[in-house]
Amino acid sequence: MLQVHLDSTVRTVFGKGPMRQLRMREITPANLYSGGGEPISLQLDTAKLYKNLLFIHGRNAVVTLQVEGDSAGERHVIVQEIQKEPVSGHLVHVDFLEIDLQKSAKFKVPIEYVGTAKGVDLGGELHVLKETIQLKGCPLDVPDVIQVDITPLEQGGAGLTYGDLPIPANVEMLEKSNVTCVVVQ
Structure with missing residues (x-):
């Protein structure tokens, strides 16, 4: 999984007017939620935050x-959530959710x-049925992404299923292993 580092400071001003002044100084307000505890109000440098949000x-x-x-x-x-100005696309507010790195959680991972x-080279058509797992x-x-080589797929063959994907040993797949992901027809 990707890891990104961000610097922030605790925000001490609240309300509509002070938030506008923060945004004019290129500072984005944010909140940090942590499992039922009191949320922490934060402020981050807009340029660095926007660059990192685009990356992830x-x-x-x-x-x-x-x-x-x-x-x-x-x-x-x-x-957890990104609020943007609808017309200009400028960042308005970001919400973060604290997680425990030792606890299991569910994630939707893209398949690449x-x-x-081979079947496509012989005139077949590739049908991608599943793009995430x-x-x-x-x-x-x-993992950030599951990469699978589709070179051996032939036309009219069985295709690849979730069970054929290279899943790390310490990660559990929550999908049915017999579901077809990609096939050449």
Whole structure:
């Protein structure tokens, strides 16, 4: 799984006017939620935050959040919600959710098909039926993407199933192993 580092500080101002002033100074307000505890109000540099959010967009990532002014200091979080200005696309607010790196969780991981199938070279048509897989495991054990080589697939063959995908040993697959992911017809 991807890992990203972000620096933040505890936010002490609240309300509509102060939030606008923060955004004008290129600072994005954020909240950190941690399993039923009191949320922590944060502020982050907009340019660095936007760059990192673009890097992890659509992927599973653990964000190491360095919180200046907090007794815990460094926290491991995932991005829970991103609020953007509808017209301009500027960041308005970000919510983070603290996670335990030792506890298993469910993640949806994309499947990347690599190569050109033999059946396609012979005039067949590749049909991708599944583009993601549901996995359960510790956040750092779950891969960012599952790559599978489709070169040996022939026309009219059985195709590849979830059971054929290379899943790490310490990660559990939550899908039925006999479901077809890709086939050449």
